[in-house]
Protein backbone atom coordinates (compact mmCIF):
# COMPACT_ATOMS: atom_id res chain seq x y z
CA UNK A 1 0.00 0.00 0.00
CA UNK A 2 1.29 3.46 -0.87
CA UNK A 3 2.30 5.41 2.18
CA UNK A 4 -0.28 8.14 2.54
CA UNK A 5 0.55 11.28 4.40
CA UNK A 6 -0.81 14.75 4.49
CA UNK A 7 0.72 17.75 2.87
CA UNK A 8 -0.42 21.32 2.77
CA UNK A 9 0.16 23.40 -0.31
CA UNK A 10 2.91 25.92 -0.05
CA UNK A 11 3.90 25.21 3.48
CA UNK A 12 6.60 22.84 4.39
CA UNK A 13 4.47 19.90 5.34
CA UNK A 14 5.23 19.65 8.97
CA UNK A 15 2.23 17.44 9.49
CA UNK A 16 3.48 14.53 7.49
CA UNK A 17 2.26 11.74 9.66
CA UNK A 18 5.30 9.74 10.50
CA UNK A 19 3.29 6.90 11.87
CA UNK A 20 1.77 6.21 8.46
CA UNK A 21 4.75 7.13 6.40
CA UNK A 22 7.96 5.45 5.44
CA UNK A 23 9.59 8.85 5.05
CA UNK A 24 10.51 9.12 8.68
CA UNK A 25 14.04 10.32 8.25
CA UNK A 26 13.52 12.76 5.42
CA UNK A 27 10.11 14.32 5.02
CA UNK A 28 9.64 15.53 1.50
CA UNK A 29 9.27 19.25 1.39
CA UNK A 30 7.12 21.04 -1.09
CA UNK A 31 7.00 24.68 -1.95
CA UNK A 32 4.29 27.00 -3.07
CA UNK A 33 5.17 26.66 -6.68
CA UNK A 34 3.69 23.20 -6.65
CA UNK A 35 0.40 24.84 -7.48
CA UNK A 36 -0.33 22.43 -10.27
CA UNK A 37 -1.61 19.77 -7.94
CA UNK A 38 -2.68 21.55 -4.82
CA UNK A 39 -5.93 23.34 -4.04
CA UNK A 40 -5.97 26.56 -2.06
CA UNK A 41 -6.34 25.50 1.53
CA UNK A 42 -9.34 26.73 3.45
CA UNK A 43 -7.82 25.78 6.68
CA UNK A 44 -4.49 24.33 7.53
CA UNK A 45 -5.71 21.00 8.73
CA UNK A 46 -9.15 20.45 7.33
CA UNK A 47 -8.25 20.85 3.68
CA UNK A 48 -5.07 18.92 3.53
CA UNK A 49 -4.08 17.25 0.35
CA UNK A 50 -3.47 13.57 0.72
CA UNK A 51 -1.08 11.98 -1.69
CA UNK A 52 1.22 9.03 -1.92
CA UNK A 53 4.97 9.16 -2.17
CA UNK A 54 4.80 8.35 -5.88
CA UNK A 55 2.22 11.06 -6.46
CA UNK A 56 4.39 13.59 -4.70
CA UNK A 57 7.38 12.74 -6.81
CA UNK A 58 5.26 13.02 -9.94
CA UNK A 59 3.82 16.31 -8.77
CA UNK A 60 7.23 17.67 -7.87
CA UNK A 61 8.41 16.93 -11.39
CA UNK A 62 5.78 19.32 -12.70
CA UNK A 63 6.83 22.16 -10.41
CA UNK A 64 8.43 25.32 -11.72
CA UNK A 65 12.02 25.15 -10.49
CA UNK A 66 11.18 21.76 -9.09
CA UNK A 67 13.75 20.48 -6.66
CA UNK A 68 15.76 17.62 -7.95
CA UNK A 69 14.54 14.53 -6.18
CA UNK A 70 16.16 11.19 -6.24
CA UNK A 71 15.73 7.92 -4.46
CA UNK A 72 18.89 6.79 -2.76
CA UNK A 73 19.70 3.08 -2.54
CA UNK A 74 18.19 3.07 0.93
CA UNK A 75 14.94 4.24 -0.57
CA UNK A 76 15.03 7.63 1.10
CA UNK A 77 14.15 10.80 -0.71
CA UNK A 78 17.00 13.24 -0.91
CA UNK A 79 16.92 16.76 -2.18
CA UNK A 80 19.88 17.92 -4.20
CA UNK A 81 20.55 21.48 -3.26
CA UNK A 82 22.35 23.74 -5.67
CA UNK A 83 23.17 26.91 -3.76
CA UNK A 84 25.07 28.64 -6.57
CA UNK A 85 25.72 32.32 -5.82
CA UNK A 86 22.78 32.62 -3.48
CA UNK A 87 23.23 34.27 -0.09
CA UNK A 88 21.32 32.08 2.32
CA UNK A 89 19.85 33.35 5.54
CA UNK A 90 18.05 31.52 8.32
CA UNK A 91 15.76 33.57 10.52
CA UNK A 92 15.11 32.00 13.92
CA UNK A 93 11.91 33.38 15.43
CA UNK A 94 11.45 33.33 19.16
CA UNK A 95 9.56 35.00 21.97
CA UNK A 96 12.27 37.09 23.61
CA UNK A 97 12.50 37.86 27.29
CA UNK A 98 13.43 40.74 29.59
CA UNK A 99 17.16 40.89 30.17
CA UNK A 100 16.94 43.05 33.29
CA UNK A 101 14.21 43.74 35.82
CA UNK A 102 13.68 47.18 34.25
CA UNK A 103 12.81 45.44 30.99
CA UNK A 104 9.97 43.43 32.55
CA UNK A 105 7.14 45.96 32.26
CA UNK A 106 7.92 47.09 28.68
CA UNK A 107 8.35 43.42 27.69
CA UNK A 108 4.94 42.61 29.18
CA UNK A 109 3.48 45.61 27.37
CA UNK A 110 4.73 44.26 24.03
CA UNK A 111 3.30 40.85 24.85
CA UNK A 112 -0.16 42.06 25.86
CA UNK A 113 -0.30 44.57 22.98
CA UNK A 114 -0.13 41.60 20.59
CA UNK A 115 -3.60 40.86 19.17
CA UNK A 116 -2.60 37.18 18.95
CA UNK A 117 -2.22 37.15 22.73
CA UNK A 118 -5.16 39.38 23.65
CA UNK A 119 -7.64 39.58 20.78
CA UNK A 120 -10.28 42.16 21.50
CA UNK A 121 -13.61 42.27 19.69
CA UNK A 122 -13.42 44.77 16.80
CA UNK A 123 -15.38 47.36 18.73
CA UNK A 124 -12.73 47.40 21.44
CA UNK A 125 -9.56 47.26 19.33
CA UNK A 126 -8.74 50.86 20.17
CA UNK A 127 -8.32 49.69 23.77
CA UNK A 128 -5.49 47.23 22.91
CA UNK A 129 -2.61 49.51 23.86
CA UNK A 130 -4.19 51.17 26.92
CA UNK A 131 -5.20 47.72 28.15
CA UNK A 132 -1.68 46.36 27.51
CA UNK A 133 -0.27 49.32 29.42
CA UNK A 134 -2.66 48.72 32.32
CA UNK A 135 -2.08 44.96 32.54
CA UNK A 136 1.69 45.21 32.10
CA UNK A 137 2.06 47.83 34.83
CA UNK A 138 -0.18 45.85 37.15
CA UNK A 139 1.45 42.47 36.45
CA UNK A 140 5.06 43.67 36.42
CA UNK A 141 5.73 43.35 40.20
CA UNK A 142 4.69 39.67 40.21
CA UNK A 143 6.64 38.91 37.03
CA UNK A 144 9.68 40.78 38.35
CA UNK A 145 9.71 38.56 41.41
CA UNK A 146 9.88 35.54 39.12
CA UNK A 147 12.66 36.98 36.97
CA UNK A 148 14.56 38.13 40.09
CA UNK A 149 14.50 34.55 41.37
CA UNK A 150 16.16 33.24 38.19
CA UNK A 151 19.02 35.72 38.26
CA UNK A 152 17.40 39.02 37.32
CA UNK A 153 16.39 38.35 33.73
CA UNK A 154 15.49 35.84 31.07
CA UNK A 155 18.24 33.62 29.66
CA UNK A 156 16.39 33.41 26.33
CA UNK A 157 18.52 35.83 24.34
CA UNK A 158 21.80 34.20 25.31
CA UNK A 159 20.53 30.68 24.65
CA UNK A 160 18.92 31.62 21.32
CA UNK A 161 22.11 33.39 20.20
CA UNK A 162 24.09 30.25 21.08
CA UNK A 163 21.63 28.10 19.15
CA UNK A 164 21.98 30.41 16.14
CA UNK A 165 25.76 30.15 16.23
CA UNK A 166 25.67 26.36 16.58
CA UNK A 167 23.20 26.10 13.71
CA UNK A 168 25.47 28.25 11.53
CA UNK A 169 28.38 25.93 12.30
CA UNK A 170 26.29 22.80 11.64
CA UNK A 171 25.16 24.20 8.27
CA UNK A 172 28.71 25.10 7.38
CA UNK A 173 29.87 21.55 8.20
CA UNK A 174 27.24 20.33 5.76
CA UNK A 175 28.61 22.67 3.07
CA UNK A 176 25.77 25.13 3.33
CA UNK A 177 27.23 28.52 4.20
CA UNK A 178 24.46 30.58 5.75
CA UNK A 179 23.98 33.51 8.07
CA UNK A 180 21.67 32.81 10.98
CA UNK A 181 19.61 35.64 12.47
CA UNK A 182 17.53 35.86 15.63
CA UNK A 183 14.24 37.77 15.52
CA UNK A 184 12.35 38.04 18.80
CA UNK A 185 8.66 38.88 19.03
CA UNK A 186 8.55 40.86 22.29
CA UNK A 187 12.11 41.88 23.14
CA UNK A 188 15.56 42.53 21.67
CA UNK A 189 16.75 41.67 19.13
CA UNK A 190 13.31 42.41 17.66
CA UNK A 191 12.28 40.77 14.39
CA UNK A 192 12.49 44.20 12.72
CA UNK A 193 16.16 44.49 13.76
CA UNK A 194 16.92 41.04 12.30
CA UNK A 195 15.18 41.95 9.05
CA UNK A 196 17.21 45.17 8.75
CA UNK A 197 20.38 43.12 9.11
CA UNK A 198 19.14 40.57 6.55
CA UNK A 199 18.65 43.41 4.07
CA UNK A 200 22.05 44.95 4.82
CA UNK A 201 23.66 41.53 4.24
CA UNK A 202 21.93 41.16 0.88
CA UNK A 203 20.39 37.78 1.66
CA UNK A 204 18.68 36.30 -1.41
CA UNK A 205 17.13 33.14 0.05
CA UNK A 206 15.63 33.10 3.52
CA UNK A 207 14.44 30.15 5.56
CA UNK A 208 12.12 31.19 8.38
CA UNK A 209 12.34 28.82 11.31
CA UNK A 210 10.25 29.50 14.44
CA UNK A 211 11.98 27.96 17.45
CA UNK A 212 8.73 26.42 18.67
CA UNK A 213 8.48 22.70 17.86
CA UNK A 214 4.68 22.84 17.75
CA UNK A 215 2.69 25.55 16.01
CA UNK A 216 0.40 27.84 17.97
CA UNK A 217 -1.41 30.96 16.83
CA UNK A 218 -0.05 32.63 19.97
CA UNK A 219 3.62 31.86 19.23
CA UNK A 220 4.78 30.99 15.70
CA UNK A 221 1.51 32.38 14.32
CA UNK A 222 2.07 35.74 15.99
CA UNK A 223 5.68 35.94 14.79
CA UNK A 224 4.67 35.05 11.24
CA UNK A 225 1.89 37.61 11.26
CA UNK A 226 4.40 40.27 12.23
CA UNK A 227 6.79 39.08 9.54
CA UNK A 228 4.06 39.23 6.95
CA UNK A 229 3.30 42.84 7.80
CA UNK A 230 7.01 43.68 7.50
CA UNK A 231 7.30 41.85 4.14
CA UNK A 232 4.21 43.52 2.78
CA UNK A 233 5.65 46.99 3.15
CA UNK A 234 9.14 46.36 1.86
CA UNK A 235 10.24 46.28 -1.78
CA UNK A 236 13.40 44.26 -1.02
CA UNK A 237 11.60 41.62 1.01
CA UNK A 238 8.80 41.23 -1.48
CA UNK A 239 11.39 40.11 -4.00
CA UNK A 240 13.45 37.99 -1.65
CA UNK A 241 12.82 34.26 -1.89
CA UNK A 242 11.73 32.68 1.33
CA UNK A 243 10.03 29.72 2.88
CA UNK A 244 8.69 28.86 6.33
CA UNK A 245 9.08 25.75 8.45
CA UNK A 246 5.96 26.24 10.60
CA UNK A 247 6.55 23.36 12.99
CA UNK A 248 8.94 20.46 13.26
CA UNK A 249 7.92 18.46 16.35
CA UNK A 250 7.66 15.31 14.23
CA UNK A 251 11.21 15.30 12.92
CA UNK A 252 13.12 12.19 13.77
CA UNK A 253 16.19 14.11 14.99
CA UNK A 254 14.13 16.21 17.38
CA UNK A 255 12.22 13.18 18.69
CA UNK A 256 15.46 11.25 19.22
CA UNK A 257 17.11 14.21 20.94
CA UNK A 258 14.16 14.48 23.33
CA UNK A 259 14.21 10.72 23.97
CA UNK A 260 17.97 10.88 24.67
CA UNK A 261 17.47 13.60 27.27
CA UNK A 262 14.61 11.72 28.93
CA UNK A 263 16.60 8.47 28.97
CA UNK A 264 19.58 10.24 30.56
CA UNK A 265 17.40 11.58 33.39
CA UNK A 266 15.41 8.37 33.85
CA UNK A 267 18.46 6.30 34.63
CA UNK A 268 19.32 8.64 37.49
CA UNK A 269 16.33 7.22 39.43
CA UNK A 270 16.84 4.10 41.59
CA UNK A 271 14.05 2.29 39.77
CA UNK A 272 13.72 3.96 36.35
CA UNK A 273 10.87 1.70 35.24
CA UNK A 274 8.67 3.01 38.06
CA UNK A 275 9.01 6.67 37.09
CA UNK A 276 6.00 8.52 35.67
CA UNK A 277 7.08 10.67 32.70
CA UNK A 278 5.25 13.96 33.06
CA UNK A 279 5.16 16.08 29.89
CA UNK A 280 4.35 19.67 30.81
CA UNK A 281 3.47 21.92 27.89
CA UNK A 282 2.80 25.63 27.96
CA UNK A 283 -0.96 26.10 27.83
CA UNK A 284 -3.11 28.26 25.56
CA UNK A 285 -6.69 29.40 26.12
CA UNK A 286 -9.07 26.58 25.11
CA UNK A 287 -10.82 28.90 22.63
CA UNK A 288 -7.65 29.09 20.51
CA UNK A 289 -7.98 25.38 19.82
CA UNK A 290 -11.74 24.94 19.85
CA UNK A 291 -12.81 28.16 18.13
CA UNK A 292 -9.81 29.46 16.20
CA UNK A 293 -8.50 26.11 14.96
CA UNK A 294 -5.10 26.28 16.61
CA UNK A 295 -3.36 22.94 15.86
CA UNK A 296 -1.26 23.30 19.01
CA UNK A 297 -3.03 20.63 21.10
CA UNK A 298 -3.12 18.06 18.28
CA UNK A 299 0.55 18.64 17.48
CA UNK A 300 1.47 18.44 21.15
CA UNK A 301 -0.32 15.13 21.62
CA UNK A 302 1.25 13.68 18.49
CA UNK A 303 4.66 14.88 19.62
CA UNK A 304 4.30 13.14 22.99
CA UNK A 305 3.16 9.94 21.24
CA UNK A 306 6.19 9.99 18.96
CA UNK A 307 8.60 10.51 21.86
CA UNK A 308 6.99 7.66 23.79
CA UNK A 309 7.17 5.39 20.73
CA UNK A 310 10.87 6.16 20.47
CA UNK A 311 11.36 5.35 24.17
CA UNK A 312 9.40 2.12 23.78
CA UNK A 313 11.74 1.13 20.94
CA UNK A 314 14.51 1.55 23.51
CA UNK A 315 12.59 -0.76 25.86
CA UNK A 316 11.42 1.98 28.16
CA UNK A 317 7.74 1.41 28.73
CA UNK A 318 7.12 3.97 31.44
CA UNK A 319 3.72 5.38 32.31
CA UNK A 320 3.35 8.93 31.04
CA UNK A 321 0.98 11.86 31.02
CA UNK A 322 0.61 15.29 29.40
CA UNK A 323 -0.62 18.44 31.17
CA UNK A 324 -0.58 22.18 30.46
CA UNK A 325 1.08 24.85 32.59
CA UNK A 326 1.46 28.64 32.89
CA UNK A 327 -2.21 29.59 32.67
CA UNK A 328 -2.79 33.35 32.67
CA UNK A 329 -6.16 35.04 33.25
CA UNK A 330 -9.61 33.83 34.19
CA UNK A 331 -10.70 32.01 31.02
CA UNK A 332 -10.42 28.25 30.57
CA UNK A 333 -7.09 27.03 29.16
CA UNK A 334 -6.13 23.65 27.79
CA UNK A 335 -6.64 20.93 30.38
CA UNK A 336 -5.56 19.07 32.38
CA UNK A 337 -3.65 21.75 34.22
CA UNK A 338 -0.18 20.81 35.42
CA UNK A 339 -0.81 21.72 39.07
CA UNK A 340 -4.10 19.75 39.27
CA UNK A 341 -2.46 16.75 37.61
CA UNK A 342 0.47 16.72 40.03
CA UNK A 343 -1.93 16.70 42.98
CA UNK A 344 -3.97 13.94 41.35
CA UNK A 345 -0.89 11.79 40.68
CA UNK A 346 0.17 12.21 44.30
CA UNK A 347 -3.28 11.00 45.41
CA UNK A 348 -2.99 8.01 43.07
CA UNK A 349 0.19 6.96 44.83
CA UNK A 350 2.76 7.94 42.17
CA UNK A 351 6.09 8.23 43.98
CA UNK A 352 8.58 9.16 41.24
CA UNK A 353 8.00 11.83 38.64
CA UNK A 354 10.15 13.09 35.78
CA UNK A 355 8.99 16.48 34.44
CA UNK A 356 9.61 17.09 30.72
CA UNK A 357 9.09 20.64 29.41
CA UNK A 358 7.87 20.04 25.89
CA UNK A 359 6.79 23.25 24.18
CA UNK A 360 10.02 25.20 24.17
CA UNK A 361 13.65 24.41 23.38
CA UNK A 362 15.38 26.78 25.81
CA UNK A 363 15.42 27.13 29.54
CA UNK A 364 13.24 30.06 30.56
CA UNK A 365 11.29 31.44 33.48
CA UNK A 366 8.66 28.73 33.28
CA UNK A 367 11.17 25.88 33.49
CA UNK A 368 13.56 27.51 35.95
CA UNK A 369 10.95 28.96 38.29
CA UNK A 370 7.53 27.42 37.67
CA UNK A 371 8.65 23.80 37.17
CA UNK A 372 11.86 23.68 39.20
CA UNK A 373 10.51 25.56 42.19
CA UNK A 374 6.68 25.74 42.26
CA UNK A 375 5.75 22.36 40.74
CA UNK A 376 8.53 20.53 42.52
CA UNK A 377 7.32 21.91 45.84
CA UNK A 378 3.73 20.98 44.98
CA UNK A 379 4.79 17.46 43.98
CA UNK A 380 6.66 16.88 47.22
CA UNK A 381 3.70 18.21 49.22
CA UNK A 382 1.39 15.90 47.25
CA UNK A 383 3.22 12.75 48.28
CA UNK A 384 5.61 12.38 45.36
CA UNK A 385 8.98 11.43 46.82
CA UNK A 386 11.39 11.51 43.91
CA UNK A 387 11.43 14.39 41.46
CA UNK A 388 13.49 14.89 38.32
CA UNK A 389 13.40 17.34 35.44
CA UNK A 390 14.61 16.95 31.89
CA UNK A 391 16.60 20.00 30.72
CA UNK A 392 15.51 21.94 27.65
CA UNK A 393 17.29 20.99 24.41
CA UNK A 394 19.37 24.17 24.20
CA UNK A 395 22.40 23.39 22.00
CA UNK A 396 22.21 19.55 22.12
CA UNK A 397 24.22 18.48 19.06
CA UNK A 398 21.62 15.97 17.74
CA UNK A 399 18.97 18.65 17.95
CA UNK A 400 21.05 21.34 16.24
CA UNK A 401 22.10 18.90 13.50
CA UNK A 402 18.47 18.09 12.90
CA UNK A 403 17.59 21.79 12.64
CA UNK A 404 20.38 22.14 10.08
CA UNK A 405 18.90 19.20 8.13
CA UNK A 406 15.46 20.82 8.27
CA UNK A 407 16.92 24.02 6.81
CA UNK A 408 18.78 22.17 4.05
CA UNK A 409 15.72 20.11 3.16
CA UNK A 410 13.69 23.30 2.86
CA UNK A 411 16.08 25.08 0.48
CA UNK A 412 14.79 23.63 -2.78
CA UNK A 413 11.36 24.97 -1.91
CA UNK A 414 12.35 28.54 -1.22
CA UNK A 415 10.38 30.66 -3.63
CA UNK A 416 9.98 34.24 -4.72
CA UNK A 417 6.86 36.11 -5.48
CA UNK A 418 5.70 35.05 -8.91
CA UNK A 419 5.78 38.46 -10.58
CA UNK A 420 3.66 37.38 -13.49
CA UNK A 421 0.97 36.17 -11.18
CA UNK A 422 -1.65 38.82 -10.48
CA UNK A 423 -2.79 37.16 -7.31
CA UNK A 424 0.76 37.02 -6.02
CA UNK A 425 1.38 40.66 -6.96
CA UNK A 426 -1.68 41.68 -5.02
CA UNK A 427 -0.71 39.69 -1.99
CA UNK A 428 2.85 41.07 -2.06
CA UNK A 429 4.45 38.01 -0.54
CA UNK A 430 5.09 34.68 -2.18
CA UNK A 431 2.03 32.53 -2.37
CA UNK A 432 2.30 29.62 -0.09
CA UNK A 433 4.68 31.23 2.31
CA UNK A 434 4.19 33.34 5.42
CA UNK A 435 1.05 34.82 4.01
CA UNK A 436 -0.51 31.57 2.99
CA UNK A 437 0.13 30.02 6.33
CA UNK A 438 -1.70 32.86 8.00
CA UNK A 439 -4.47 32.92 5.42
CA UNK A 440 -5.08 29.27 6.14
CA UNK A 441 -5.97 30.21 9.68
CA UNK A 442 -7.68 33.48 8.98
CA UNK A 443 -10.12 31.99 6.50
CA UNK A 444 -11.56 29.97 9.31
CA UNK A 445 -10.76 32.25 12.13
CA UNK A 446 -13.62 33.67 14.08
CA UNK A 447 -13.25 36.40 16.62
CA UNK A 448 -10.93 34.81 19.10
CA UNK A 449 -12.12 35.09 22.66
CA UNK A 450 -9.12 36.59 24.40
CA UNK A 451 -7.59 35.51 27.68
CA UNK A 452 -9.20 38.73 28.94
CA UNK A 453 -12.90 38.76 28.19
CA UNK A 454 -14.26 42.05 26.94
CA UNK A 455 -17.97 42.29 26.33
CA UNK A 456 -19.67 42.59 22.98
CA UNK A 457 -23.36 42.11 22.30
CA UNK A 458 -25.74 42.82 19.45
CA UNK A 459 -25.49 42.89 15.70
CA UNK A 460 -26.71 46.31 14.60
CA UNK A 461 -24.67 49.47 14.50
CA UNK A 462 -26.76 51.31 17.04
CA UNK A 463 -26.95 48.27 19.29
CA UNK A 464 -23.17 48.06 19.13
CA UNK A 465 -22.83 51.69 20.11
CA UNK A 466 -25.04 51.12 23.11
CA UNK A 467 -23.38 47.84 23.89
CA UNK A 468 -20.05 49.64 23.87
CA UNK A 469 -21.31 52.22 26.31
CA UNK A 470 -22.83 49.59 28.58
CA UNK A 471 -19.62 47.57 28.39
CA UNK A 472 -17.54 50.61 29.37
CA UNK A 473 -19.84 51.13 32.30
CA UNK A 474 -19.56 47.45 33.19
CA UNK A 475 -15.75 47.65 33.08
CA UNK A 476 -15.89 50.68 35.36
CA UNK A 477 -18.27 48.95 37.79
CA UNK A 478 -16.07 45.82 37.78
CA UNK A 479 -12.98 47.87 38.53
CA UNK A 480 -14.72 49.57 41.46
CA UNK A 481 -15.93 46.12 42.62
CA UNK A 482 -12.41 44.69 42.37
CA UNK A 483 -10.79 47.51 44.27
CA UNK A 484 -13.42 47.54 47.02
CA UNK A 485 -13.91 43.77 47.50
CA UNK A 486 -10.46 42.45 46.58
CA UNK A 487 -12.01 39.82 44.27
CA UNK A 488 -12.45 39.47 40.50
CA UNK A 489 -10.51 38.81 37.33
CA UNK A 490 -7.70 41.28 37.98
CA UNK A 491 -6.98 39.48 41.22
CA UNK A 492 -7.22 36.11 39.53
CA UNK A 493 -4.68 37.31 36.96
CA UNK A 494 -2.34 38.33 39.72
CA UNK A 495 -2.69 41.93 38.52
CA UNK A 496 -4.04 43.09 41.85
CA UNK A 497 -2.84 41.33 44.98
CA UNK A 498 -5.22 38.78 46.54
CA UNK A 499 -6.95 40.05 49.68
CA UNK A 500 -6.15 37.01 51.83
Ligand SMILES: C=CC1=C(C)c2cc3[nH]c(cc4nc(cc5[nH]c(cc1n2)c(C)c5CCC(=O)O)C(CCC(=O)O)=C4C)c(C)c3C=C
Pocket residue numbers: 095096097098111116117118139142143154155156212216218219282283284285328359360363364365366451
Ligand atom coordinates in the same frame (compact mmCIF):
# COMPACT_ATOMS: atom_id res chain seq x y z
C1 LIG B 1 4.92 27.40 23.31
C2 LIG B 1 5.14 28.22 24.25
C3 LIG B 1 4.26 29.33 24.65
C4 LIG B 1 2.90 29.56 24.44
C5 LIG B 1 1.92 28.70 23.67
C6 LIG B 1 2.57 30.79 25.09
C7 LIG B 1 1.30 31.38 25.12
C8 LIG B 1 0.95 32.44 25.97
N1 LIG B 1 1.74 33.09 26.90
C9 LIG B 1 1.03 34.07 27.55
C10 LIG B 1 1.48 34.95 28.55
C11 LIG B 1 2.82 35.07 29.02
N2 LIG B 1 3.89 34.33 28.59
C12 LIG B 1 5.03 34.74 29.25
C13 LIG B 1 6.29 34.23 29.13
C14 LIG B 1 6.63 33.16 28.30
N3 LIG B 1 5.80 32.46 27.43
C15 LIG B 1 6.52 31.48 26.80
C16 LIG B 1 6.07 30.54 25.88
C17 LIG B 1 4.76 30.43 25.43
N4 LIG B 1 3.72 31.27 25.66
C18 LIG B 1 7.87 31.58 27.29
C19 LIG B 1 8.99 30.70 26.84
C20 LIG B 1 7.92 32.61 28.22
C21 LIG B 1 9.12 33.02 29.06
C22 LIG B 1 10.03 34.00 28.43
C23 LIG B 1 11.16 34.30 29.35
O1 LIG B 1 11.35 35.48 29.61
O2 LIG B 1 11.86 33.42 29.87
C24 LIG B 1 4.68 35.81 30.12
C25 LIG B 1 5.68 36.59 30.98
C26 LIG B 1 6.09 35.88 32.21
C27 LIG B 1 5.05 36.01 33.25
O3 LIG B 1 4.73 37.13 33.66
O4 LIG B 1 4.49 34.97 33.64
C28 LIG B 1 3.31 36.01 30.00
C29 LIG B 1 2.47 37.01 30.73
C30 LIG B 1 -0.29 34.03 27.02
C31 LIG B 1 -1.42 34.94 27.47
C32 LIG B 1 -0.33 33.03 26.03
C33 LIG B 1 -1.43 32.59 25.15
C34 LIG B 1 -2.42 33.31 24.78
Ligand SMILES: [Fe+2]
Pocket residue numbers: 282326
Ligand atom coordinates in the same frame (compact mmCIF):
# COMPACT_ATOMS: atom_id res chain seq x y z
FE1 LIG C 1 3.74 32.61 27.37
